[in-house]
Amino acid sequence: MDLKKEILDLKKEKKAVILAHFYQIPEVQDIADFIGDSLQLAQKTMQLKEDLIIFAGVYFMAETVKILNPNKRIIIPDKNAGCSLVDDVDINKVKELISRYPDHVVVTYVNSSAILKTMSYIICTSSNAFKIINSIPKDKGIIFLPDKNLGKYLSSVTGRNMVIYEGSCIVHEQFSLEKIIMLKDKHRNAKIIAHPECEDVILKIADFIGSTSALLDFVSKDTSNEYIVATEPGIIHQMRKKCENKVFIPAPPNDSTCACNECRYMKMITLDKILHSLEKEEYEVTLSSEILEKAKVPLLRMMEIS
Ligand code: SF4
Structure with missing residues (x-):
């Protein structure tokens, strides 16, 4: 059976909800009930009636959801999805x-x-x-x-x-100023947009600085057609969905032949692991009552x- 259909059927049967962060791979973003940055996801979980939450993101985010919803079952599909x-x-x-x-x-x-x-x-x-x-x-x-x-x-x-x-x-401190300037030379009309976790030298040349949701909001309202995006490139999937005719170029990192700078932790979550997490209801996030309080x-x- 189609993996996506299997996930959606099982999710319905178990009355679960899938939340995904903007930095997840596109296939995961596309099967989620809600997509957002960490604040939006945390706020969303407090409004949910469902008790089983599959959290497609990294561990500290799933922990945050657990702290805010101590009586719900919070499942992360890969417990090794950490954060530097x-x-x-x-x-x-x-x-x-x-x-x-x-x-x-x-x-x-x-x-x-x-x-x-x-x-x-x-x-x-x-x-x-x-x-x-x-x-x-x-x-x-x-x-x-x-x-x-x-x-x-x-x-x-x-x-x-x-x-x-x-x-x-590790993602935001690796953007290369030199390579971004070279890109800007090639794409003269592109605006540089950056997350505030980037180094000072990158922020100084940015046309706009904001959280992932603020960056998304900015490109959907701004009149330019091209952007160099200095944050984890997962967000570009939503940018392209919102602004089909605009061009988004991931800002390149320093030491890599790769053109973008992906978070290896965020990319650990896959559709197979989401299906597994729904089937087995693992890996559940647990914290002591003292830490929760x-x-x-x-x-x-x-x-x-x-
Ligand atoms: S991009 Fe990855 S490593 Fe960087 S803060 Fe987010 S989860 Fe952590």
């Missing part, structure tokens, strides 16, 4: 930072483990980070975890001094402000 930004954080270094700046407010990017969330005052995503930072009283210092590029960008647009953790995403507090603070 999350995995490289040294919790002891974070503890050290927090004890060195005890009066600072800890703001943590949603791309973080559940443990890191428990150590935070409030969470932010790239869509709402500006609002979240501005909600913190001006006389308060801020510790920003764990993405250094997003932290530096936020510090520059809000004018706030921040103590920033030195983490980064503690991590929910900063997430709900973010939700209220969003």
Whole structure:
């Protein structure tokens, strides 16, 4: 039987819902009930009646959904779908930072483990980070975890001094300035659009900076016809669907013969694995009740402000 039909039939039989992040492969995006960035997906799950959620994305996102929906069963089709930004954080270094700046407010990017969330005052995503930072009283210092590029960008647009953790995403820190400039030379009318997790040098030449959903929104309203896209290229599938006549060129990475910069973790989720996850109802995301309770507090603070 056709794999897609098998998934859809089983999903219906089990009354499950499939959520997919914008960075998933096109076939996975196309069978999902809802597609979005991490904030949109987290908000969506809180409105769902269904108890079985198949989450096509990376592990920290599935954990976030579990924290917000502790009574639902959250299944990730590949439990090894991690994230460099999350995995490289040294919790002891974070503890050290927090004890060195005890009066600072800890703001943590949603791309973080559940443990890191428990150590935070409030969470932010790239869509709402500006609002979240501005909600913190001006006389308060801020510790920003764990993405250094997003932290530096936020510090520059809000004018706030921040103590920033030195983490980064392997995808967004690898874009090549030189290759992007060469592309721009070839495509003079193309606008460069970039995610704020990119390095400063890339953001400086960008015509527009925003979260994945903001980038999608921008290209659908903007009058240009060509874009160089400096974020994970999975989003280009939705851009092409929304704007059939426009041209989207993935920004190239530094050390590769490949023309785009894919997240290997996001691409671990396949249709076969989704079918398996529906059949066996694995791999279920589980967290201790203590972590669930503690991590929910900063997430709900973010939700209220969003
Ligand atoms: S794109 Fe970067 S931040 Fe997002 S899941 Fe992949 S490694 Fe993590």
